[in-house]
Amino acid sequence: MATILVLHGPNLNLLGSREPEIYGTDNLEDINQRLTALSVDGRHHLLALQSNAEYELVERIHDASREGVNIILFNPAAFTHTSVALRDALLAVAIPFIEVHLSNVHGREPFRQHSYFADIAIGTISGFGAMSYELALNAALDHLNQNK
Ligand code: DQA
Numbered sequence: 001m002a003t004i005l006v007l008h009g010p011n012l013n014l015l016g017s018r019e020p021e022i023y024g025t026d027n028l029e030d031i032n033q034r035l036t037a038l039s040v041d042g043r044h045h046l047l048a049l050q051s052n053a054e055y056e057l058v059e060r061i062h063d064a065s066r067e068g069v070n071i072i073l074f075n076p077a078a079f080t081h082t083s084v085a086l087r088d089a090l091l092a093v094a095i096p097f098i099e100v101h102l103s104n105v106h107g108r109e110p111f112r113q114h115s116y117f118a119d120i121a122i123g124t125i126s127g128f129g130a131m132s133y134e135l136a137l138n139a140a141l142d143h144l145n146q147n148k
Pocket residue numbers: 010011012075076077078079080100101102103104105112
């Protein structure tokens with residue numbers, strides 16, 4: 001059994017109504033519920049947090065280390081392109097993580113094409129809408145299986 005933490009960054013609480021042509025119509029609860037159902041099927045434990053505050057995400061990452069979280073699915077949202085603090089938190093706890101984006105950040109504005117996380121993540125999944133999270137969960141479980 002694995003413990004998986006899903007972290008959603010700023011403005012993702014508005015999913016469903018926020019720029020639906022870019023981010024789709026599923027809301028965050030829909031996404032978390034699907035991830036929970038998939039995790040329960042595999043007898044895994046899924047924890048989730050959305051925050052608009054960088055320090056809350058930093059502290060959640062610190063706590064994850066104490067709680068024995070095995071892997072993190074992280075959509076840092078706008079912090080992808082700005083946050084050295086979140087990068088350092090992930091390096092400090094050394095919990096493997098997958099970077100997730102709903103939109104294809106590489107097909108958008110130039111400032112979205114730099115990530116503070118891509119080079120330290122196991123990998124990045126970007127551009128599949130809400131399904132990006134499900135693909136990331138599958139990839140995370142596969143990674144844990146191969147690194148037992
Ligand atoms: C995002 C892409 C980011 O550039 C943006 O700031 C977000 C969402 C995505 O999931 O596509 O808020 O991380």
